[in-house]
Amino acid sequence: MSSPATAPFAVEIRHIEALSAQVRRLVLQAQPPARARFAEGQFLSLMLADGSRRSYSYAGACRDDGTFELHVRLHAGGRFSTLLTQGTLRPGSRLEAIGPFGECVWQPATAADAPVLMLATGTGLAPLKALLEAQLPQPGAPLWLYWGGVSEQDLYLHDQLRALARRAPRFHYVPVLSQPSAHWPGERGFVQEIAMRDHRDLRAGTVYACGAPVMVRSALQQLCTHCGLDPARFHADPFEPSEPAPAPSQAAPVRIEVRRADGSRTALALAASGSLMTALRAERLLIGVCGGQQSCGTCRIRLSADQFQRLPAPARSEQRLLRALPASGALDRLACQIALDAALDGLQLTIPGADG
Amino acid sequence: MSAVLSQQAELEAVGPHFDTEKMMFVRALTREAIQQIAAAVRPGMIEEDAVDMAKDLLADKGMLRGWHDVYVRFGRNTTKTFGAPSEPGVVLGDDDIFLIDIGPTWQQWEGDGGDTFTTGSNAELARCARDARDIFHETRRHWLATQASGRALYAFAVAAAEQRGWTLNMDLSGHRIADFPHAAIHHGPLAEVEFTPARQLWVLEIHIRNAAGTFGAFYEDMLLEDAYFE
Structure with missing residues (x-):
């Protein structure tokens, strides 16, 4: 990989388009066009008037005409986001850029059919x-x-x-x-x-x-x-955002103690996000076949009486499936129906075997 | 071993409890349940109540646990693809169409099936329901006659649907079935396999819609020989 050019070059915003409520697509033109040469997978930095920089990956294949595309996530109160949403930066606006940077570029495959x-x-x-x-x-x-x-x-x-x-x-x-x-x-x-x-x-x-x-x-x-x-x-x-948005992974972890059917125990620190099933599935502790539709029962967990009382009562649909599962007990729940939030901190549960 | 054969061996693996007789037994239970659910559906019913009725019925048969949710869809909701939310509160009319799609398990074995029914005398709705079955069997017989790959089977089904004036929904394009859960082996669509799918290990799904997108029909069953459909 060649070293990135360190001299800034001019770019002009040609087009701004909303791809979603939170993401803008920017098409920019480099001057001279040759300065827009990059390897796919690399990024560049845009230099703002206050001296700060914002880095964005090139979002399309390299073109000969010097135009390129970026995807910009808007962050409330963020500098670059505010410049875009308030119209300070608009088609025709010029900025300085520097780059390209980054080593996450295409590598030859090990074999013709290697995934x-x-x-x-x-x-x-x-x-x-x-x-x-x-x-x-x-x-x-x-x-x-x-x-x-x-x-x-x-x-x-x-x-x-x-x-x-x-x-x-x-x-x-x-x-x-x-x-x-x-x-x-x-x-x-x-x-x-x-x-x-x-x-x-x-x-x-x-x-x-x-x-x-x-x-x-x-x-x-x-x-x-x-x-x-x-x-x-x-x-x-x-991608370390310069204008971070709150993310579930940055919240305090939720501590869960899991006992397996063989009696072994695992202490987990999980991000407060999604359902308990998705988190346990990510840890490969269960499989969660139906994806949370209360159909497959593969996310069944067992609780002690005091731990069971900590959770909101199961709905009729969950109770109906639990009754239909072999070996299901009165203190069993479906992990897919339990939101993984701070209220679960310290929860102790057992993942029973198929027959347990 | 060629790459395709190697892929076939991997994708057609079975779990430790696989039993061909049990698979056929669950298939029979599944077809029976579809007919029982259909027989209990009445014009004037709200779709959500029909789904609830179907789940109660499956629970009574020891088949509520499934590898996917229970779908009973009425009228315009018959165009919805697998997993898509139904428009709420749809009431089945006197001259209407509805489909059933269930994926129950019985003990350690999976079933999967679907069918479409009509309530009145609307010829176009009846033709749609009939064509879903006919395209299923035409495609299945193409598999028997030519040993076509999964991909070729769905190319054939697309053409068969177009000939009849329908559009085939390729988001519902077949999948594995086995001892529960087949998803631990392979969860991809039949329409993407490049080999001839083996009997009893795959289900063929046919979901067709009319051009206006106002109704559709669904039929699904295991890939098997003619004798199993007589």
């Missing part, structure tokens, strides 16, 4: 979209994109990616939400968890991960530990 996984959360999609645009026109290994968010509105290019997956046979798109609406038909949980479930053998695989640092760290640890991924083939661009 390539891309994991993204939020606008961490942008550099992976650039890689996809550059790679998909060429023949090659199957590409899997796991794109995660909290709820449906975070998937700001969902329809476009679904359409791309229909057009490109080697591209597979898997959206994953941690707190979707009750009617979300897709995967629930976290991208690294779903990717790990889908790709149990990654000894020949390559992984690109961009987005929340907690996801990137967890993906590296879990995919290397459980799927045999070579850490040298894990390419990451953890």
